[in-house]
Structure formats: structure tokens, C-alpha cells
Amino acid sequence: MALDDRKSEFKFVGTRPDRPDGLDKVTGRAKFGADAHAPGMLHGAILRSPHAHARIVRIDTSRAEALKDVKAVVTRADFSDKVAFKPGLKGEFWNVLENVMAGEKALYDGHAVAAVAATSALAARDALKLIEVEYEVLPHVTDVDKAMQPDAPVIREGAADYSVPEGMHPNVVRYHESGHGDVEAGFAEADLVIEDHFVTEATHQGYIEPHACLATLGNDGKGELWCCTQGHWIVQKTCAALLGIETSQLRVTASEIGGGFGGKTTVFIEPVALALSRKANRPVKLVMSRSEVFRATGPTASASMDVRIGMKKDGTITAAQGVFRLQGGAFPGAPGDMTAMCAFAPYHLTNVRQVGYDVMTNRPKQAAYRAPGAPMGAFAVESVIDELCNKLGLDPIDVRLKNAAHEGTKASYGPRYERIGLVETLEAAKAHPHYSAPLKPGQGRGISCGFWFNHGGETSVSLALSEDGSAQVMVGTPDIGGSRASMALMAAEVLGIPYENIRVTVADTATLGYNDVSHGSRVTYASGLATIKAARNAVEKLCERAAAKWGIPVDAVKWENGCAVPSGPNAGDFDPMPLAEITASMGRTGGPISGHFEATPEGAGVSFGTHIVDAEVDRETGRTTITRYTVIQDAGKAIHPAYVEGQYQGGAAQGIGWALNEEYIYGEDGRLQNSIFLDYRIPVASDLPMIDTVIVEVPNPGHPFGVRGVGETGIVPPLAAIANAVSNAAGLRMRQLPMSPPRVLAALKGNG
Amino acid sequence: MSKIHVSTTVNGDAVDYLCDPRETLLDCLRDRLNLTGAKEGCGTGDCGACSVTVDGRLVCSCLMLGVEAEGKKIETVEGMADGDVLHPLQKKFIEHAALQCGICTPGVLVAAKALLEKNPDPTEEETRYWLAGNLCRCTGYDKIIRAVMDTAAEMREAS
Amino acid sequence: MDYHSPASFAEASALAAKATGTTRFLAGGTDVLVQLRSDIVTPDTLIDIKKIGGVRDITRNADGSWTIGVAVTGAEMSEHPELGREWPGLVEAMDLIGSTQVQGRATLTGNLCNASPAADAVPAMVAAEVTISVTGPDGVREVPVEQIPTAPGRTSLAKGEVVSAVNVPARGANGGDAYLRFIPRTEMDIAVVGCGVNLRLDGETITEARVSLGAVAPTVLLVEDCAKAILGTTLDEAALDALAAAASAACNPINDKRGTIEFRTEVAGVLAKRAARIAYARAKGEKA
Structure with a gap:
């Protein structure tokens, strides 16, 4: 059911008030990562490898250290795996350390090898030029298929885990296989089987704010860190491990964050700034340049994929199989498993099998990017479905409806779905005027479905009431796109006080319990659930105070419209007692009233979307213009619909960039060729049409108000939907992203 | 290396600073004058987050040296509101949810203000091309364009 | 410094x-x-x-x-x-x-x-005889x-x-110029190919022509064969085809992050035609 057709049972939820941090953000007052300043502050800069793969023979920092303006120089020797009291860092912490500061080898172009702190940013940059590094250049590989070949250079021996079958190249570090049924029997039942090969390039999250931090660490092991991050507790934990200090001694404050999309869920410069600060005994500010962001922070994985699907003439899918090979840079972590698990998840399949590979190459360590792994798989699978529909003369929405997963479907990745909203998004797509609008010559239309799991994660929220009846909510998930507003709306809904009377603060690590990162589309779901439960916890206490005053049992009091009221005629005849009346005297009636909630919510409902896109291809130049775009997605329940629409639109726009022009381009020398926004082409305002949205609401049974996460699913369908539109416009199948003009023109000329 | 003394006007205030000739106007605004509203997203003039006006002309402050500001009139996002009265664009950006993370917002606002001063009735296409140098990675631009167009309409009615 | x-x-x-x-x-x-x-x-x-x-x-x-x-x-x-x-x-x-x-x-x-070599203003200046x-x-x-x-x-x-x-130079009578470039996006890119055309007409016939190409060689090219292909014509289809062929033939591009040799060579011809049409219309006093 579309949003506007529903009569809301909510008073605040579903409205569109101004965001609480709006004023700060339109006046330039909001403090982002690079906006902090501390007395005596030094400026840091990082020296990076120009080689894709090289042994570090020698680093001589003496000339830099001799400069008067330079107060500290650090290398790997200054981190915890080399210091006496915390040797032998293992697992992902070791990987992060190795990425943050190279050890024996530089593993990619841009890999940090040393850092300096000096009295000005210019002095720090100048000092870098005086650090001498002797490299022994080694053979490198940046392509996923080549990295799996027997003769490929080995990035690191022994990086593979137990899941990798014997006989694979050491660069294959994780293997995933899942599915059910008998795919060969399924293919035998099909009237048409199509198998095809698909390739996507690595793309960057492209947040406009480069990584930035301000670190202070004393040799007493106590530290303060200000940084732009999606999750400051993970920063606290990781930095503490890398620096060899106690976690609780490091207080991390999340600045306002200028975009993350998954890319700010780990650390890059923060441990380096802390190490510099410890050595210089002064605060150190470190800010990445844009080029450093591209070269050395996580892009997404690139993929090489083979997908085979069998279909009957009536559109029934009889079997589906996919092999997904993802490279994630010089460390384990490419989400080949996620790609495999999500690829066929929208469909009710009897026979399905998927395989995913995590492969290492000489590229920066991949980081999460909005539904990590899912868009690539959807591109391959939904392209094959589109081709099957074209060949069999079937309507692409009808075919998807016929095969759509629903409540009770055994998902391709294992579990049975609870109540889900895929069918509703497809029905809304079919009914949308966009789907039946005529196309002009040269235009093509594409549709695609997409799936993402959504995530719960560790969550703590505290809510404190003030004497005047206002409320402050402390959450631990950085506000990356309006979440203060949705938290305040949910708290207002429970407390029954105006939205404006609630202040939501992103608390630092010293003032709230652990919180997982703002990722996995979890904030409105998990922090929202925790906010609701913390508010309910406070309401229980409010009711207790009213019950005590009235002299009736607490279960004879209920909470309605911001007031304690007797639960029924038998409870007694008392006037409603407003929240502010209770809080005004709370100091005398039992003390401050707060609400708390800490848990790891497990009920994040999975979500689905369907996108419709029209594309026009210039057959003389291969250039594609997106002429119309519609996103239809199940939000479960939209708390602040304007920001839900914003997530849909933003996901679509990033998908358009990924589909058409964005890519990491490596030269033969293994160096990144396009590490500035001029040549890493994210969509600009004039590239895009308005992006229509339809919010479908099929409530998630796992959230008190029905919320499903909305942040990530929106980037899953665009690659495929646009590829289908371009393919239908061009009259040939585009199997490689990005569909840049040279690639499309080559295909049109028959050289593709 | 000796620093250069610069006297200029920022948001109507006379200011002075000393800067290295290599420092950009953006560096000087942020580090010398503590005006951190303008952001550095790229340092190469490709993202527009550092947009300011110099003698009324929209520029990227990362593409201008601090020493070039001598004797100029600089306007930044910090000077957009009139006391506690927000500029209509600022109000509309909040109302339309035209920002998500907000890092591009100062630059977009300064650029949009320059547009409306030059062209009070821009088409959607003119607005999109004018703002093509202001990258936003969160919104897909939809709500930004709507907010600017709506502000323009409201300012036309008011005038 | x-x-x-x-x-x-x-x-x-x-x-x-x-x-x-x-x-x-x-x-x-x-x-x-x-x-x-x-x-x-x-x-x-x-x-x-x-x-x-x-x-x-x-x-x-x-x-x-x-x-x-x-x-x-x-x-x-x-x-x-x-x-x-x-x-x-x-x-x-x-x-x-x-x-x-x-x-x-x-x-x-x-x-x-x-x-x-990809500077946008330079081919236009070359065509205009600046x-x-x-x-x-x-x-x-x-x-x-x-x-x-x-x-x-x-x-x-x-x-x-x-x-x-x-x-x-002075524009003079019956003249028109145009410059087009190809970029993957709509704005903010460096030209993958650029083409400037400057024409003068006598009636319908082209009497003076300068055609320049950008981003297809180490420096911006002034292509005499392109001018020859359209001089004395009324910019009919045959002349446009000859112009495109001459433009493509003049290219000596590289493969790089912005485009391939094949792409640049092909699109140089496409842009030459499109720019010539605009310059021709302008020379005739039409709005283009």
C-alpha cells in the first residue's frame, strides 16, 4: 500500500518536521571532522607508497626529523604489534593495522608507509618529501580474474581461511557456497536457459568529506579522539588495540559526518594521528586530501560473475546458479558471500545455487559501500532475467511477480522469510504511470528488483527527562542523514510530548554504552527501537510516580497523550497528570527519571525495492542520459518520510554513477589513474532527472512501529535497471559496468 | 619562508591575517579566521564545498590564494543569515530536507544565492547547470533543486 | 614560493x-x-x-x-x-x-x-584565428x-x-563559429574530443573555413583537410561525411582514462559534423 493511502495511527511518526540539526547545517556552524581545533595543535601528513606492490627495504626519516617544525615522525615501529607490551596483534585488528601503516611490504598504490606531525599543514607536507624510502618493486595484480590465475603474484601467503577449497590460488581467501534443490534438474525443466558473464568495476563511496580527525594521546595511556566516523565505538576499540592502550581510556567523539555510505565504518588515519600525538605529546590533526581518500580508503569490490538461469515459457524460473568473484584489495573482506546470498534473494526458487569468492589484489582494502556486494549480483541476475523476458516475449514485472518471494518462501540463502514487501513494490511499479508512459525513439526502459538483509547490531540508548518536561535522548549512532529527527519523532510518539521538546544528541564513547556502527540500514531500526524502549522505560517510571501520588497500583495507570491517566473507571477518578507535572517534582518523588535500553535487536526486517528507469542512448557517441527514474521500496514504516525519500533518491543517484561512469582505473603500473573528482565521475546536478519515489509500507514485525531499514536497498536495483534500460535502448546486451560512452559505442560498432 | 600580511573584508568585517603564499583562501578562512563553514572536499575545484563569493563573484576558495584576497570583499555561508533571520534559501533547505549529511550544504547555499541574485526565475535546467560544480553524494540533488526553485518562487512573490 | x-x-x-x-x-x-x-x-x-x-x-x-x-x-x-x-x-x-x-x-x-591538448577554449580560438x-x-x-x-x-x-x-579578429559579415566537446557527464569533465568550426559564407556556399580538433593529438590541431572538405559546398550530406572522414583521419590520439583511440577517432567526426552545422546556421544568421 502506498504511503498516502494509509490512515496513520501515529501522531508524530510519519510527519515531516524540520530536522533538529538543520540550523547548524545551513549556517556553517555544524562541526565536521576537519573543523576541530585544539590549543598547541600540530598538523599531520602521511607518506604513501607510489608502488602497487613493493618490499620496504629501508625507511630513513632522519632528514624530516631534523626539521625544526617537525615534532614527530612515525612508522610501523610505533604501533602495538611492535611494542613490547602488546605483541602479536591478530585477526582483523592486524589487517587494519597493516592497512593503516604498511609493515614489510607496501601492498597498493597509496599504502601509508610513514607519517609526520609538524607545526603547520604545509610544514608537514614539506617534511614528507625528506623521508627516504627504498622499495624493492614486486610484481602486482589488480584484476580479480588475473589474481586467481596460477601465475598471479601472491599478495600474502596464509591469508586464506578454512572455507577455501584446496588447490586454489593463495589470493583466494574466503569461499562461500549455498543454495537448495537440484539446479541441473531445474535447468532440464526450462524452456530457455541463458548463461552470461558480467563484470563491474570498483567504485568509491564518494562522500564529500575526506577523513579527518584530531587526536590527543598522552604517555599515561589516556586519549581523546575527535573524528568523522559512522561508529565511534569501533574506532575506540580498534585504535586502542592498534596503539596498545586500554579501550576505556580512549574517549572518542563523533563529529558531524559528511557522508560515509559504509566507507567510514573503519579507521585509516585515526591510529596514525594518535601515534603521532603520543610521540609529539601534543594534539595532532590529520585530514586526508581527496586523492588520499581515493587511493587509500575503501572503495567497493570489483566483480567478475557468471549467472545461469532457466525459465519456462510462462515465466517460471526453474533453476538459478551464480558464481561471483570479488576482489577487495590487499586484505580479506570482499563481500563475495554477500553478493552470492543476495543475488537471487528476491525470488521464490526451487533450485538455486550460489558461489562467492573473496580475492586479494594490489588495491586498497575494500570497505562497505551501501548494501555491500548486493548491487553487483543484482546487476548480473536481473540482466539475465531481462534477457529471458525479451527472448520469451514476457513482461518483466509480470515475470518477477510470478517468481517473487513472499512470506514463507525459503530464501536462496537459507532462512524462511517473515512478512516481506516485494510483491507490493512490484504491484506499485506496475500501477505507476511511469511504467506505462510511452518511450521516445532511442529510449529504453529497464526494471530491476533488489534485496538487502538490513541489520540490528549492538545498541544503547539513554533518555533523560528534565524538570520542565523536556527530554534529552543520547544515541550512539552518528547522524548521517537526518536520524536525530527520526529518533525525536519516535520518542515524541511514546512520551506524548512535542517533537520540539526533545533534543537528540550523538553521545561520545565515555557517556553511553557500546553502539555498533551506523551501517546495515540499522539506525532507524535499532537505535529507533532502543529509543522507543528507553522512552517506554521512562514512561513506566512516570506511571509509577503518578500511581504513588494517586495511591493506586501502578498497573492501574496508563500513559496517554503525554499524561498519566487512570487505566479505567475502576482505577479511580483522577485528572490526567501531564509529564511536566510529574517531572517538576521528580526530585522529591524518587529522583531523576530516565529511560535506558541496551540490546542487540535481531528483528531487522529484510527489505526489497523495485526500480523503473528510462535511458536514452546517443548512437553516434555512446552517451547515455537517464530521462526518468522511479524508486519503489518497502520502508516497513517511514518515520520521517522526507528523509526516507532522500535515502531512496541518494541510493538511485549513486547507482546511476556506478552504472554509467564511475570506476577505479588502474594503469599497467598498478597506480590509480583517476584519484580526483575531475576524473572519478560522480553524477553532478545536471546529469540527473528528478527521482520519483514511492514508499511502500509493509510493517516489519520485528520493530514496535514496523520500521525496516531504508538506507541500503536503494542502491541494489539501479545497476541492473539502468543496464536493462540501456540494453533495451541500444538493442544489445551490456554486460560490463560502467556503461561509459567508449564502451557503449564500441558495443554499438560491434567491437564491444 | 616569510608570510604575507593580507587585509580583507569577510562578511562585512574587516579582517587581517598572515599567510604563506601557498595557502589558499580556503586555508586562510578556515585556519587563520576560524570560519570553518566553507569545506574542503577536493582541493581541486571539482566539488564546490568551499564556494564563497569574492567581490560578488562565485568562486571556489580552494582555487584562490589567500594573498589574492587583499582588498576584496568575501562572503561565506556564515554571512548568509541576517542576524537571527535565515536567508530564504536556508529556511527552504531545512523545510525541503534538502540536506542529509550537510557537508555540501554551505557551498550549495552560497552558489544558489549567487544564482538567484543573477537570475530570480531560473528553470530547473538552469538551476541544475549552475549547481553542477557543487557535488552532493547524499540526496541525488532532487530535494536541493526543489528547494532552490521553491525559494526563487517565494522570493519573486515577496518582491 | x-x-x-x-x-x-x-x-x-x-x-x-x-x-x-x-x-x-x-x-x-x-x-x-x-x-x-x-x-x-x-x-x-x-x-x-x-x-x-x-x-x-x-x-x-x-x-x-x-x-x-x-x-x-x-x-x-x-x-x-x-x-x-x-x-x-x-x-x-x-x-x-x-x-x-x-x-x-x-x-x-x-x-x-x-x-x-584537451583545453576547450583553444580549439575555438584556433578556429577563430585568434x-x-x-x-x-x-x-x-x-x-x-x-x-x-x-x-x-x-x-x-x-x-x-x-x-x-x-x-x-573582427567577425565580419556572413560568418559563424561553433565549438562542441564530448564529455561523459554533462559538466565538470575534461574534453574527450573537442572541435571548433569557423565559417564564412557567400550566399549558401562556404567560402572560408577553419576546423580545429582538441584532445586527439599532443596539441590542438588546425585541420586543413577538414576545411577543404567543406569549402565551396553548401554543407550538404556529402560534404559533412567528407568533413567527418577528414576529422577522423587527422586524429592521432592516445588511450587513456578519458577515452580510447577508437572512440576519439570516431567521435571527432561526429562532433565535426555537429559543430559545422551550428556554425553554418550561425553564418546564415539563424539562431543556433
């Missing part, structure tokens, strides 16, 4: 002549600052020419020609009430460079002296634009020489 802001071109020339190390002139700075910031070029001497008198002026001379000051920005060219009516291709080429913000700073002269005045230790000389870039990032300007004016 030493920063200077001389009051005359003679002073600028003298400063440059005696400077040691790397010298750069600062006009709009949209290339110089990027190179400085990325540690590609950190000049030892930076000479800001914007305080020299007249550098912000667009002047129409008595003979109908134009003198454009070396610090005139793209925005100022676009806003000029008459320049764009006479030389729309030149003004549009300049306007294509970068964003609105970059337009507030970028100059024709900077675009030329940066010596990128010359530049160069002030050096020995006085002022006038040089056709096509003789300035010698290779990517290199110019024929000698030590101590500074560009002191841009000279645009």
Missing part, C-alpha cells in the same frame, strides 16, 4: 626573466593552484598579473576586432552583451570549462598556457594561438615572456 603582483607587463616580464627555478604566471589560477596543491608544480616564483591595468577589460577596437584582457574570466566573457553575439563558439567554449565557480576565475590565457600578444624582454610580439602549445604542458613562450593580450 615567492609571490609578486607587478603593475605592468614589462615589470612582469622582467621579474620572470631574472627568476630562477620554476616560474608561473597567475591569472585565474584554476590550473596553477591545482598543480600547487597536488605537488605537481610548486613554482619558486609566482607572478600574479591581475593587478596590471586593463587586464580585466574586453575592448572592441575600431576595426571591429576585440582585445580581451588576460585576466578576463569566462563568466565576464559570457556576460558581455556583444562578444557572444559575434563569437558565440569562442564564448561557449570558454563557458564549458569547469563549473560556475571555475568560470568566476578561469581565463582564455590560462587555458592556453596550461597547454593541455592571436595573442606576448610581452618579453625584447618587446611585444603577436603570435597565432596554434603556435603557442608545443606539447602537453609545454609552450613556445620563452623565459621572460608573458601573454599580455588576446586578440580576436
